[in-house]
Amino acid sequence: MPHSTSREKPSNLTRLSPARVATSLFTSTFATRPTVAASAPGRVNLIGEHTDYNGGPVLPVALERRTAVAGRAAQRWAFISGTEGEAQAIDIDAPMRSAWTDYIVGVVRELRSLGAAPSGAELAFSTNLPLGAGLSSSAALTVATAKAVSLLAGKRLSPAALVEVAFRAEYHQVGVRCGRMDQTISVHAETGSALLFETSSGVLRLVPLPGRLWIVETGVSHRLTGGALNERRRECEEALAFCREWRPGLAHLAQLSPGDLPEIGRRLPPPLVPRVRHVVTETARTRSAADALAAGELSTLGRLLVEGHESLRADYQSTIPEADFIVASAVKHGAYGARLTGAGWGGAVVVLAPAEREARVVAEIGRDFEKQYQRLPVTWSTRASRGVRRETIPD
């Protein structure tokens, strides 16, 4: 069988619903039943990379894989995840600890400032998302937590408020200078659609995505806090300041057009020029990609994905050799296109291939990769799934 080797075998972790696992973890840890459960998806970004914090469009898709939290109001704050043996009692006002619980603490602090948190809660978490794979496990965690904890306080936050709480938790509390793409798709996604999100206007447009997307994990983990993403963001802010000297009203880099690039080449310090070129060309590519997807022109969409990857490689310098290799292999074996998805510097590649041979294409990629790197990449597929939801507590 051509595709039996590299595809991930469904383990208990990926087969059981995270809500079910979180609920039983809660019950076995805290010796009582949870009163609330919620879950939220990770995302794969089809295209529109590093545009969300530059006022441009993004085109993400919610994954079928989710993070769930089950909880109950309590006198203290205590958290447990499936990967740890014991619940951790947490002081919400103590300094952050550079641990996964920082994201939860961030959400609780933000909810508290809205009067939407109880005075304490015990919470159990479970996920079937890979961590550090650029598939937004952090937004799945913050969005699911914001939903569950606000419900424990008896509040129903609007979708916009959920996005804002999750964004502020990551940006202001944890200190990752992210944009709002991940939280927005994790809240607003609808089954069977990608979401074109124009970040400067806030306009959302669902674009039907009936088929499957394939994920090929590079196996190289990225860590965002204080790292390369923050550095790129600083470079973009610096570039915007230079651009404003000749375009005083400019609000975002994504407002520039490809016709402005020669002038940018003359005015900006050389290292900043390719960063701006990526943002400007990616903005145009993302809108074209949404139109191509809406029109069912998958070859055009695939070509735009590959051009997007090349722009990340050459101009934004956020790819890694493993991802470049996977994209080249995907194209060689007949995919419509592929690109590194998410922040980069590790993570996963999204592959779009004709439905009738997609599994074969992905198996070939696995084989090429194994020859080159002496290990099989983890690969799996997903359909476009839906955003955050309250879960009924399983018996």
Ligand code: GLA
């Ligand atoms: C991370 C951030 C997002 C976005 C991407 C790059 O995932 O959380 O807001 O900036 O990187 O497109």
